[in-house]
Amino acid sequence: MATRTDAPxxxxxxxxxxxxxxxxxxxxxxxxxxxxxxxxxxxxxxYRHFAGKDAMLAELLVGxxxxxxxGAKRRVAEADGGAGAEAVLDSxxxxxxxxxxxxxxxxxxxxxxxxxxxxxDRKMVRQLQRQYVELWVGVVREVYPGLGEPAAxxxxxxxxxxxxxxxxxxRAGSLPGRAATAELLHRMARGAFGAAGGYYSSRRS
Numbered sequence: 001m002a003t004r005t006d007a008p009x010x011x012x013x014x015x016x017x018x019x020x021x022x023x024x025x026x027x028x029x030x031x032x033x034x035x036x037x038x039x040x041x042x043x044x045x046x047y048r049h050f051a052g053k054d055a056m057l058a059e060l061l062v063g064x065x066x067x068x069x070x071g072a073k074r075r076v077a078e079a080d081g082g083a084g085a086e087a088v089l090d091s092x093x094x095x096x097x098x099x100x101x102x103x104x105x106x107x108x109x110x111x112x113x114x115x116x117x118x119x120x121d122r123k124m125v126r127q128l129q130r131q132y133v134e135l136w137v138g139v140v141r142e143v144y145p146g147l148g149e150p151a152a153x154x155x156x157x158x159x160x161x162x163x164x165x166x167x168x169x170x171r172a173g174s175l176p177g178r179a180a181t182a183e184l185l186h187r188m189a190r191g192a193f194g195a196a197g198g199y200y201s202s203r204r205s
Contacts, residue, residue, distance in 0.1 A: 023105035065128035085142035144197030155196040
């Protein structure tokens with residue numbers, strides 16, 4: 001993932017290329033041999049690492065959901081030393097932007113291929129995502145106390161939709177640069193939360 005600084009393992013290399021190819025051509029449009037060729041091993045050699053394409057897809061989608069949740073929990077825990085709710089929200093937004101910019105194929109995969117997972121894997125993805133959302137909801141309500149729980153949850157889902165639009169922004173080289181894009185997304189996310197908080201506060205006044 002984007003936060004790693006050490007060299008990727010062979011499994012991680014396989015998953016990265018599988019995600020790219022699945023996103024570009026669709027799950028059924030990619031063969032095991034093509035994934036193997038992308039990482040320099042034979043197609044059958046992949047079976048030393050994964051039982052098949054279904055296992056790769058499950059690890060990609062369950063894995064990223066778990067990593068997002070773990071990262072968000074870490075950011076909240078790190079802020080327990082005294083950072084205010086505003087700083088925690090900014091940190092959560094930064095973490096999600098890292099994912100949205102650096103793991104764009106996984107967003108496409110989730111949108112197109114989630115239903116291909118086994119029921120147990122799909123339920124795990126949904127469970128992890130619900131926990132991720134609720135963590136955000138708690139922080140957002142600290143920053144904007146006028147937001148009720150349903151409204152805060154709607155705002156969080158809306159911001160996720162905004163941030164997860166990155167696969168539709170064009171090729172990476174056509175963007176204004178990673179730092180500028182990240183800053184723009186951050187400002188838009190905070191603007192969306194601020195608009196929601198201001199709207200519901202005005203309705204109560």
